[in-house]
Structures are given as C-alpha cells and as structure tokens.
Amino acid sequence: MPHSSRLFATACLVALACAAGAARAAEGVDAAISAAMPKVVEWRRDFHQHPELGNRETRTSQIVAAQLKAMGLEVHTGIAHTGVVGVLRGGRPGPVIALRADMDALPVTERVDVPFKSTVTTEYRGEKVGVMHACGHDGHTAILMGAAQVLAGMSKDLPGTVVFMFQPAEEGAPEGEEGGAPLMLKEGVFRDYKPDAVVGLHLWAGLNAGTIGYRSGSLMAASDTFRLTVNGVQTHGSRPWGGVDPIVASAQILNGMQTIVSRQTDITRYPAVVTVGAIKGGIRFNIIPDSVEMMGTIRTFDAGVRDQTIERLRRTAENTAAASGATARLDILPGSNPVVINNPDLTRQLLPSLQRAAGSADKVVEIPFVTGAEDFAHFALEVPGVFFFVGSTPPGQDADQAPSNHSPLYFVDESSLEVGVRAMADAAVDYLNAPRH
Numbered sequence: 262m263p264h265s266s267r268l269f270a271t272a273c274l275v276a277l278a279c280a281a282g283a284a285r286a287a288e289g290v291d292a293a294i295s296a297a298m299p300k301v302v303e304w305r306r307d308f309h310q311h312p313e314l315g316n317r318e319t320r321t322s323q324i325v326a327a328q329l330k331a332m333g334l335e336v337h338t339g340i341a342h343t344g345v346v347g348v349l350r351g352g353r354p355g356p357v358i359a360l361r362a363d364m365d366a367l368p369v370t371e372r373v374d375v376p377f378k379s380t381v382t383t384e385y386r387g388e389k390v391g392v393m394h395a396c397g398h399d400g401h402t403a404i405l406m407g408a409a410q411v412l413a414g415m416s417k418d419l420p421g422t423v424v425f426m427f428q429p430a431e432e433g434a435p436e437g438e439e440g441g442a443p444l445m446l447k448e449g450v451f452r453d454y455k456p457d458a459v460v461g462l463h464l465w466a467g468l469n470a471g472t473i474g475y476r477s478g479s480l481m482a483a484s485d486t487f488r489l490t491v492n493g494v495q496t497h498g499s500r501p502w503g504g505v506d507p508i509v510a511s512a513q514i515l516n517g518m519q520t521i522v523s524r525q526t527d528i529t530r531y532p533a534v535v536t537v538g539a540i541k542g543g544i545r546f547n548i549i550p551d552s553v554e555m556m557g558t559i560r561t562f563d564a565g566v567r568d569q570t571i572e573r574l575r576r577t578a579e580n581t582a583a584a585s586g587a588t589a590r591l592d593i594l595p596g597s598n599p600v601v602i603n604n605p606d607l608t609r610q611l612l613p614s615l616q617r618a619a620g621s622a623d624k625v626v627e628i629p630f631v632t633g634a635e636d637f638a639h640f641a642l643e644v645p646g647v648f649f650f651v652g653s654t655p656p657g658q659d660a661d662q663a664p665s666n667h668s669p670l671y672f673v674d675e676s677s678l679e680v681g682v683r684a685m686a687d688a689a690v691d692y693l694n695a696p697r698h
C-alpha cells in the first residue's frame with residue numbers, strides 16, 4: 262500500500278493523471294480492507310455476545326479505546342459517559358471528517374441461533390430482560406474500528422484528519438439520565454474536534470447484504486414522544502351529568518387527531534404520523550374517572566411540519582376537551598429527535614464512494630422516507646452530514662419479510678460488514694482528497 266500511495270501522490274502532480282492515481286490508491290485501500298476483515302468479524306461477534314445497554318457500554322468502550330490506541334490513534338474516553346473518540350491526523354493538512362458509530366444494545370431476548378448468541382440478562386424498568394444487539398450496533402462499532410485500522414495504515418498520505426466517534430445510548434438514555442448524540446455535543450465533541458462533515462451508517466434488515474440505501478435531504482423522521490392528559494371531574498357512572506367525563510372527551514380527541522394528517526397536512530410534500538400507543542383511564546365500571554392519560558409518538562420529515570403537527574395536536578386536544586368542559590394538556594417528553602437530513606451537496610459528493618464500496622452503481626439504491634428516528638440527526642444539524650443504510654439481510658432472502666431491526670430474530674449477514682468498512686473508509690479518503698475551491 263505505501264507503494265501505491267506514493268504513486269498516487271506523484272501522479273497527482275500532473276492533474277490529468279490524478280484519476281489513475283486515485284484508482285491505484287483505491288486498490289491499496291481495497292487490500293487493506295480485505296486484510297482487516299477477519300478482525301472486524303471477530304470484534305463484532307465479541308460485541309454481539311457481550312451486549313450492553315445505553316450509558317452502560319463500559320466493556321465495549323474499553324475494547325474500542327484499547328484497539329484504537331494500538332492503531333496509534335489519539336484516544337479520548339469518558340465522553341457522554343462511555344463514549345470514545347479516536348483522532349487520526351493525516352500526514353498532510355486538510356479538512357476534518359467525523360465518522361460515527363453507536364455502541365448500545367437493546368432490552369431484547371435473542372432468538373437467533375448463532376454460536377455467539379447473547380445470553381446476557383439485566384434488569385430494565387424493574388423487570389429481568391435479555392440484552393441483545395438487535396439493532397446492529399455491534400456491527401457499526403466493529404465496522405468503524407475496521408475503518409480506523411485501514412485509515413491508520415495510510416495516515417501519512419491522508420490530507421486532513423479523521424475523527425472516529427463511538428457513541429453511547431443511541432436508543433435513548435435510561436430514565437433520568439442524559440446520553441447519546443445530544444450529550445456528546447453538549448460536552449463539546451464538535452467544539453473540540455471541529456469536523457467539517459459527519460458520516461454515519463446503519464445496518465438495515467430492509468435491504469439485502471451487498472446493497473446500500475441512501476436518500477438526499479430528509480431521510481429519517483423526527484420523533485416526538487407525547488403525553489396527553491385529559492382532566493374531567495370524577496362522578497358515579499350512573500350520573501354522568503354530575504361530573505365531566507374525560508373518557509368520552511379522550512375518544513373525541515383521539516378521533517379528532519386523525520384529521521391532523523388526513524385534512525391539515527400537505528402530504529404532497531412530506532408525510533407525517535400521529536400515533537397513540539397507550540391510553541389509560543378509570544379503574545371500575547361505574548366510576549367515571551378524574552383523568553385519562555394517552556401516550557403517543559409524532560413522526561415528521563421537516564422542521565416546519567414538525568412544529569405545525571405538535572401545535573395542531575395541542576389545538577385539537579385543548580379545544581375538543583373544552584367542548585365538554587374538560588381540559589387537556591399536551592407534554593412533549595424529553596428524548597425527542599430531529600429529522601435526519603442528509604446534506605444534498607455532501608450526498609452528491611459521496612455517492613460515488615458508496616457506489617465503489619458496494620461494487621457497482623446499481624447496488625446503491627435511493628430509498629423512501631424511513632419513519633424510524635436516529636439521534637445522528639443532532640450531529641447533522643451542526644455540520645453537513647450523510648447517513649446511509651447498509652443492507653444486512655442474507656442475499657437471496659426476501660428483505661421485506663426479514664425480521665426487522667429490534668426483532669429478537671434480527672440477523673446480520675456478515676458480508677455486510679465489509680460493505681460498511683469500505684463505505685466508511687472510501688467516504689473518508691474521498692472526502693479528504695476532494696478538490697477544494
């Protein structure tokens with residue numbers, strides 16, 4: 262690889278020869294990735310067998326930090342609890358690109374039959390639960406370590422700096438704790454390392470291994486968790502006129518909120534979802550209770566639509582409740598995520614890198630909006646960002662029918678790991694080498 266890199270540097274003195282030089286440099290990256298893959302697979306299986314919940318990724322982050330140090334990176338630990346940042350300074354001046362992986366697992370009991378299956382259990386909200394890397398974050402961590410190893414091996418020739426961010430608690434921090442991307446930013450990760458761009462990926466059941474999914478602009482939804490409290494006046498079930506019934510008011514609010522998307526949102530621009538997933542009120546057949554509580558989620562793809570949807574929900578709830586003499590209060594709970602927005606220019610710039618990583622242009626597909634949320638959104642609000650999906654369902658299997666991320670049966674075809682390492686390494690090398698104006 263040093264040989265081809267030297268060729269690259271020399272060839273670039275003659276502008277016309279740059280393309281050939283870049284091709285040879287790419288070959289060097291290819292060889293380094295092939296050499297790194299056995300370790301990447303080993304790391305991922307180890308993380309898979311030893312999953313840790315958000316803000317508790319102590320073992321994982323120790324391994325990450327030790328390996329990054331062994332690669333010669335400058336390593337910072339204890340960021341946002343268990344986060345790790347590795348800094349790789351190239352031999353030449355240039356921009357700074359941040360590559361991000363998340364490390365946390367989920368309270369899911371694994372049902373996949375692999376030799377490195379998780380048998381870890383823990384207590385979660387007072388219940389004993391299994392712990393599983395059911396969202397593929399074990400793969401994300403191993404992929405980014407693999408990319409770090411590849412890029413560390415060619416650091417002398419890199420024009421710029423690569424910041425490897427290993428993030429805790431993407432799935433949300435435990436109740437009462439801060440965590441994830443917002444806490445990393447609050448602690449100054451971007452202030453300290455000043456990236457010009459940020460790139461992240463997600464292993465994805467909805468695509469076959471070998472395929473990459475991308476989308477310019479809005480990709481993943483903003484998610485806002487809400488609590489809606491409807492207050493009436495308690496009375497005997499046989500004398501409803503003696504009080505104010507919050508159950509009937511809640512039923513009307515629930516029906517009324519169906520018109521927020523169907524009648525009040527311009528669905529030709531952005532879709533939206535308003536879901537109530539829990540409703541609780543009353544304790545006995547002949548007591549009309551004082552109050553009803555609903556919990557739900559709002560998913561939107563544009564900051565303006567997000568604000569409007571929240572406001573319309575508030576308006577519908579308050580005014581519908583008022584019609585019967587009840588009151589309603591809408592609370593948006595902590596832990597909300599903004600929209601994941603892929604910067605259109607950066608997406609255009611990195612598309613050829615993703616196509617090379619996947620092996621051909623037709624393996625990189627434009628995908629529809631994803632109503633799931635990702636806290637990568639916070640990073641991409643600060644600097645231009647690109648987030649993409651790496652297919653993880655075995656080739657030949659129907660990806661639409663495959664157990665989704667978060668399922669106890671979520672299965673990662675390990676060939677997807679190499680696509681991920683290639684995508685991260687290629688994106689970083691291409692970004693740093695891109696001509697600047």
Ligand SMILES: [Zn+2]
Binds near residue numbers: 396432666667
């Ligand atoms: Zn997840």
Ligand SMILES: [Zn+2]
Binds near residue numbers: 396397431
């Ligand atoms: Zn995830």
